[in-house]
Amino acid sequence: MAATSVGRVLTLCRQFQNAFRISTSLAVQQSALTLTKSQSYLDRLTYPLLSSNWHCHVGQCRPLHTTISRRGLEEFFDIPENWGEATVKSGAPWTAKQLRTKSNEDLHKLWYVLLKEKNMLLTIEQESKRQRIQMPSPERLKKKLRQPLSLQIERSMKRLDTVVKEREDALRLLQTGQERARPGAWRKDIFGRVYWYRFREHALPWYMNKRYKRKRFYTPLFVTPHIRLRLEKHLRAKTRIQNKEREKQTVLQEKFPQIKAQSS
Amino acid sequence: MAQRLFIYPLYQIGNPQLRIFRPPFSLTLVRPGKEQPQDTVQFRIPMEMTKCDVRNYLEKIYNVPVGAVRTRIQYCTNKKRNHLNQKVKRPDYKVAYVQLAQQQTFEFPDIFTEKDVKSAEGSVEEMQEKFMEDEKQRQKPDLRRGGVTEWFGL
Numbered sequence: 001m002a003a004t005s006v007g008r009v010l011t012l013c014r015q016f017q018n019a020f021r022i023s024t025s026l027a028v029q030q031s032a033l034t035l036t037k038s039q040s041y042l043d044r045l046t047y048p049l050l051s052s053n054w055h056c057h058v059g060q061c062r063p064l065h066t067t068i069s070r071r072g073l074e075e076f077f078d079i080p081e082n083w084g085e086a087t088v089k090s091g092a093p094w095t096a097k098q099l100r101t102k103s104n105e106d107l108h109k110l111w112y113v114l115l116k117e118k119n120m121l122l123t124i125e126q127e128s129k130r131q132r133i134q135m136p137s138p139e140r141l142k143k144k145l146r147q148p149l150s151l152q153i154e155r156s157m158k159r160l161d162t163v164v165k166e167r168e169d170a171l172r173l174l175q176t177g178q179e180r181a182r183p184g185a186w187r188k189d190i191f192g193r194v195y196w197y198r199f200r201e202h203a204l205p206w207y208m209n210k211r212y213k214r215k216r217f218y219t220p221l222f223v224t225p226h227i228r229l230r231l232e233k234h235l236r237a238k239t240r241i242q243n244k245e246r247e248k249q250t251v252l253q254e255k256f257p258q259i260k261a262q263s264s
Numbered sequence: 265m266a267q268r269l270f271i272y273p274l275y276q277i278g279n280p281q282l283r284i285f286r287p288p289f290s291l292t293l294v295r296p297g298k299e300q301p302q303d304t305v306q307f308r309i310p311m312e313m314t315k316c317d318v319r320n321y322l323e324k325i326y327n328v329p330v331g332a333v334r335t336r337i338q339y340c341t342n343k344k345r346n347h348l349n350q351k352v353k354r355p356d357y358k359v360a361y362v363q364l365a366q367q368q369t370f371e372f373p374d375i376f377t378e379k380d381v382k383s384a385e386g387s388v389e390e391m392q393e394k395f396m397e398d399e400k401q402r403q404k405p406d407l408r409r410g411g412v413t414e415w416f417g418l
Contacts, residue, residue: 072328073305073370076293083375111286112325122292124375126308130295133376157288164286201274 075116076123093152096159104167111160114153121150192219192227287321289313291360295372300361302369303331307360311337318360331365 082088099107128135172178184198197217206212219227252259272282292308300306309318315333322328340354364370405414 072326073293075326076291077373077375083373084377108286115287115290115325118290119292122290123294126292126294127375131376161286200271203274203276 076120078120078124090149094156094159096163099160099163100166104164107160107164111157114157114160118150118153118157121153125150187217188219190216190219190223192223192230289317289321291318291321293372294359301363302371303364303367305362305364305370307362309335309358309360311356311358313358313360315360318362322362329365329368331363333363334361335359 077083078088094110099110102110125135168181172181182198184196186194187197188194202209202212275282289310289312294306294308296304296306307318313321315335318333318335319330322330335358337356337358340356342351342353344352344354346352
């Protein structure tokens with residue numbers, strides 16, 4: 001499983017390469033057998049390296065290695081070759097479409113890869129602010145999008161979240177038929193407005209919960225005039241919009257009689 | 265980080281250990297402002313994290329042996345005003361001081377050392393650099409004058 005994920009993951013840019021490094025080191029930790037598998041993949045991987053959708057600058061691709069990288073606090077910083085560089089090459093953010101093709105284990109690993117990358121960028125940013133030097137890759141600002149890399153990573157993580165949520169929703173619907181993960185109910189607040197109240201977990205029953213009882217999910221009688229006034233305001237605004245639209249149509253018809261009357 | 269605002273489920277004695285998959289928290293390693301002991305690493309962490317969270321985070325994700333964690337909240341000023349004379353708040357942050365176990369030490373590295381890049385010989389950049397260096401040499405005053413400016417005659 002780890003080896004196949006390695007094979008799929010490797011064809012793309014820097015983030016992928018880190019993923020490969022980390023996943024192989026994880027594999028090494030778990031079992032020595034996977035090491036041989038990933039080494040045999042080395043031959044096969046040189047072929048698909050160039051057949052990727054995005055630009056994978058072959059000169060920039062670091063050679064594969066299956067040694068356990070010395071983990072720890074070094075991962076908060078870039079690799080030592082990139083220290084002091086003005087520009088650092090980086091890849092495009094993940095799209096939801098690409099993420100949907102990955103398995104759950106892959107997504108889980110990818111989340112941590114992105115998280116470590118984000119931590120690294122934040123560290124470098126803070127250090128550059130401290131030293132009053134410009135961060136070594138504001139050209140991680142994409143020319144098209146003009147977004148810093150940390151934002152790209154945040155977007156990738158958000159999309160990953162969305163994909164995982166979709167899968168969880170589907171599973172829950174199939175297994176239990178529940179549409180929402182968090183239970184709730186339609187309730188009326190003090191002002192007479194109906195809204196979806198999401199339940200919270202409490203250690204006490206509701207009739208013993210003083211703070212909860214102060215919330216009042218009913219409308220007192222003296223609020224009724226206010227509700228009526230609010231309703232009138234809403235209806236007046238709606239009629240105003242409709243009248244305006246009608247007047248606009250009449251004016252247009254006068255000016256341009258050939259236009260067909262729009263059905264609103 | 266505030267993408268998933270969730271309330272932690274209620275814990276009562278006997279409940280299973282709470283596990284968070286795909287944690288939304290990100291840490292920032294910072295250089296300490298004041299001198300810290302050799303085994304202490306300083307982080308900026310989100311407000312919602314606790315000492316136990318930091319310990320588990322570093323141990324599980326970064327495989328760093330953590331001894332002790334101490335946290336504090338840094339209050340940042342609300343006194344500054346913008347061009348509209350409105351008060352502008354600088355966001356608060358939480359700082360964690362992590363002491364490494366197993367007598368490990370950590371020194372904050374110098375990331376921004378400028379590398380001496382020597383451009384290829386015969387190229388345009390090299391000629392430009394030479395030209396700039398010659399110009400600078402010409403601009404410098406005569407050393408024999410002992411720092412006295414050219415304004416004074418002789």
